[in-house]
Amino acid sequence: MTSVPIIRRLPLTWLGLVPFAAFVTLFLILPTMHIVIGAFQDRSGAFTLQNLRDLNTGTIPSSYWISVKISVASAALGCLIGFAMAAAVVFGAVPRWIKAPLMTFSGVASNFAGVPLAFAFLATFGPVGLVTVFLRSNFGIVLSRDLGFNILSFWGLTVTYLFFQIPLMILIITPALEGLKREWREAAEVLGATAGQYWRMIALPILFPSLLGTFALLFANAFGAVATAIALTGSALNIVPIQLYAQIRGDVLGNPNLGYAMAFGMIVVTAVANVLYIWLRIRAERWLK
């Protein structure tokens, strides 16, 4: 008896993914791992948790706190205003033809971040900006004195971030609003529900995962923004990205591994926000099929 030799070809399909895998390993995974591992090492390379403990020293906690506050404020206001605008268009309070140009414009504005955006707001709300001068010469209102508003401050940065936060909210929430079925509203009305009850007991609970998820995404979006903040405030405002920028440029913390820990902290914050977004999105999609 001779056994028939089985010629089995080596599985080679995985070879097609090698260029992609090499690229992301070299330019995405390894650099990030280097930072994450560095956050848990001391200068000699031994394992330590001291860097994470040191995050609680000096100006670092306050910079995280300001960053979180700005991100929460701009995400919350962005959600609120973006939701109101999307709802106005989707539920027919304003003519339907406005939707297409609004979506296109939102696509542009949500990508218009960075240095040019900072200059747009300086030219508008800065010391000699359009709105500042208009209010002063026509109404005698001085923004900085009478309203306590300064573009180089917490609220100044929040108002600037809203320029890309609101359009992002509109882009993401419009499909969710369109997924609310007419039948649900009609069924509620037949059962005698008021408009308020419909929103409180049906629409908002269905939209809740989408809303919270988008909030998380907007939060991460604001938390990682560097260029706008640097162009607008220089180093006047002590937020995490600006402090990390200064650390990369000149080791202002005097400890390279503490810089790694700071970057690691940023990854953790944005990762938590994004995981929340993805998880809530999966939940929301159950209703939108």
Next chain:
Amino acid sequence: MSIWARIAGWAALIFGLLYFFIPLAGLTEFSLKARRGVYSFDAYAKVIGDPEFQATFTYSIMMALVTIVVGVLIVVPTAFWVRLKMPWARPYVEFITLLPLVIPAIVIVFGYIRLYNTSSWLPLTGTLFGTNLLLAMGYTVLALPYMYRAVDTGLRTIDVGTLTEAAQSLGAGWATILGRVILPNVVPAVLSGAFLTFAIVIGEFTLAALLDRPAFGPYLQRIGANKPYEPFALSVIAFGITWACMGLIQLVTRFSKHTKAAR
């Protein structure tokens, strides 16, 4: 729809539109004020004549083009291969392409600077060419989520398996299949991704500034600190470019819907 709902709707929309247009109006108005008392294009003339503007702008355009080419070369074959041979790997590849949205750009470039410094195993930041390469790769990473999503959506609309088998039975190799069968079929999707990449790269600040390359974003930030009107004129130009890229995406998407209907 009650009258109050209508009023609230209009109020929200008008507030939002004012929010979008007042800063753009302020920016444009301010950029025209370089000459005392009258509106003029002096600031524009000055920046466009500035050799440093020309140099940084050309550099950023070159970077954007290199990024688009590298992005297409990496994304199209990968997305094609995953759809054709390894559908089980799709969620994993998709997850990796979304990572640049999770990891802030400043952290990625921090990693580059420490991992590829002059005393490391791959001293890319030691040479000019190496640093430029690193910047292009960094931009490709930033553009990866948009590029991959665009191309994958484009591939969904064509029958990859049948097209590949048809090409193979006519004797085509993998390079021919990719270059002459698959790529022409997803051109609109690739173009959408390319224009978005262009819009992102042209004004990008963080990577270029920290790698110390003479790109448009850092130049804009630098002259913002010491010139009165020029940075505002430059910002108007940057906004115009973003606008043009988005307009082209709209155009390409409409065009692609057209070809699909004709098929």
